[in-house]
Amino acid sequence: MSSSFHSARVAVIGGGPAGLMAAEALAQQGVQVDVHDAMPSVGRKFLMAGKGGMNITHSEPLEPFLGRYGARREQIAPLVRAFDPDALRAWLHELGVETFVGSSGRVFPADMKAAPMLRAWLHRLREAGVRFHMRHKWCGWDAEASDDATHMLRFATPDGEQAVTFDAVVFALGGASWPRLGSDAAWVPLMASRDVPVTPLLPANCGFDADWSPYLRERFAGQPVKPVAITLTDVDNKVHHRQGEILLTETGLEGSLIYALSSQIRERILADGDVTIMLDLAPGLALERVVAEVTRPRGSRSMSSHLHGRIGIGGVKLALLHEILSKEAFADANGLAHAIKALPVRLTRARPIAEAISTAGGIPFEALNEHLMIERLPGVFCAGEMLDWEAPTGGYLLTACFASGLAAGRGAAAYVDRAST
Numbered sequence: 001m002s003s004s005f006h007s008a009r010v011a012v013i014g015g016g017p018a019g020l021m022a023a024e025a026l027a028q029q030g031v032q033v034d035v036h037d038a039m040p041s042v043g044r045k046f047l048m049a050g051k052g053g054m055n056i057t058h059s060e061p062l063e064p065f066l067g068r069y070g071a072r073r074e075q076i077a078p079l080v081r082a083f084d085p086d087a088l089r090a091w092l093h094e095l096g097v098e099t100f101v102g103s104s105g106r107v108f109p110a111d112m113k114a115a116p117m118l119r120a121w122l123h124r125l126r127e128a129g130v131r132f133h134m135r136h137k138w139c140g141w142d143a144e145a146s147d148d149a150t151h152m153l154r155f156a157t158p159d160g161e162q163a164v165t166f167d168a169v170v171f172a173l174g175g176a177s178w179p180r181l182g183s184d185a186a187w188v189p190l191m192a193s194r195d196v197p198v199t200p201l202l203p204a205n206c207g208f209d210a211d212w213s214p215y216l217r218e219r220f221a222g223q224p225v226k227p228v229a230i231t232l233t234d235v236d237n238k239v240h241h242r243q244g245e246i247l248l249t250e251t252g253l254e255g256s257l258i259y260a261l262s263s264q265i266r267e268r269i270l271a272d273g274d275v276t277i278m279l280d281l282a283p284g285l286a287l288e289r290v291v292a293e294v295t296r297p298r299g300s301r302s303m304s305s306h307l308h309g310r311i312g313i314g315g316v317k318l319a320l321l322h323e324i325l326s327k328e329a330f331a332d333a334n335g336l337a338h339a340i341k342a343l344p345v346r347l348t349r350a351r352p353i354a355e356a357i358s359t360a361g362g363i364p365f366e367a368l369n370e371h372l373m374i375e376r377l378p379g380v381f382c383a384g385e386m387l388d389w390e391a392p393t394g395g396y397l398l399t400a401c402f403a404s405g406l407a408a409g410r411g412a413a414a415y416v417d418r419a420s421t
């Protein structure tokens with residue numbers, strides 16, 4: 001695998017998908033790579049991502065794919081173009097992992113699992129000479145190091161604190177979600193101590209609180225609401241409308257449709273203190289049809305059984321109507337029909353970042369060069385979720401982590417190459 005022998009030694013800190021990809025890129029250039037991770041083993045969040053079926057990338061055409069990175073499309077696009085979903089799938093196939101495209105267009109390993117893939121990958125990395133140092137938590141820069149000697153790193157290890165010097169460093173420390181899997185964002189003040197800007201970390205792909213009554217919470221928490229559509233106006237007054245599935249939780253709402261709109265919901269709450277989204281509980285039926293069905297004479301039937309009989313609304317959907325509408329509003333057939341197509345639900349808070357699937361915020365691209373090197377810390381590169389971008393679920397997160405890890409690894413390899421000539 002190595003193209004040439006290199007005396008340079010590069011540290012990769014963080015053994016998630018971004019860090020491991022950086023390590024692979026460096027090893028391919030013949031650089032000695034030392035991967036350090038605070039946890040007893042690498043890739044814990046990656047393994048967790050594989051629990052519900054590892055969605056590694058998406059098969060949609062590249063243009064809409066890149067659009068998923070929203071405001072950071074411009075910065076993510078060159079990284080993903082250099083390692084696009086097809087390249088990622090080819091790379092997986094080389095590892096011996098077959099993939100398939102699900103009905104949603106999402107791409108999965110054939111066995112849906114992350115563990116066999118991680119095992120094969122770690123084996124290949126070790127064969128390429130990559131060394132792993134577990135339970136090595138990066139805890140800062142060496143006190144003696146000046147700004148232009150920032151590759152002296154301190155690690156908290158089971159044998160006490162160690163200071164090690166490297167020719168370059170790739171940080172791939174992750175965001176702040178699911179901290180028990182290793183990414184606890186302890187790096188934020190360490191970067192700030194070197195005047196590296198960090199955009200505040202916020203929950204992404206997360207649930208939101210709605211002030212449910214005890215009745216709704218106790219009787220319906222854990223139930224999916226489907227099919228359903230959400231209409232939401234974002235902070236720029238753009239109206240978003242999407243159909244899918246949500247989950248009613250003890251504290252509010254979560255699920256794939258909420259995650260898909262979570263950045264817009266979060267930003268509205270940040271700007272206004274709360275946000276009201278509109279739920280369409282009968283997305284398959286036009287308003288006129290719902291009005292016609294609901295206002296039909298119902299004889300002695302209760303409104304609830306009338307709704308169930310005419311348009312199939314019952315269970316958790318009916319409970320939501322009761323939760324949000326007054327008794328009088330529920331009894332008014334015409335108003336009720338309109339509420340079924342646009343039920344206002346007030347969301348008040350994002351769930352804590354520790355519960356989120358991913359993290360928004362991090363080191364902004366403006367602080368980096370095109371190789372993801374921190375401009376003010378030559379030889380220090382960053383990749384993965386610790387960078388300031390976000391994307392919905394659907395494989396976009398892992399794709400950008402792999403692609404940025406590759407870019408940072410290649411950047412660090414070129415850096416030590418230049419430094420040694």
Ligand SMILES: Cc1cc2nc3c(=O)[nH]c(=O)nc-3n(C[C@H](O)[C@H](O)[C@H](O)COP(=O)(O)OP(=O)(O)OC[C@H]3O[C@@H](n4cnc5c(N)ncnc54)[C@H](O)[C@@H]3O)c2cc1C
Binds near residue numbers: 386397
């Ligand atoms: C439940 C769940 C399901 C998900 N499902 C999907 C999915 O299906 N598809 C998808 O695309 N994405 C999914 N994701 C997101 C995806 O797993 C992450 O975006 C990805 O793992 C981030 O990769 P990373 O390498 O940047 O960081 P991480 O994977 O978080 O790795 C960071 C590593 O750095 C280490 N570390 C942190 N601080 C230090 C330190 N100070 N010193 C040393 N080591 C340190 C950590 O121990 C960790 O090993 C899911 C996430 C979760 C939580």
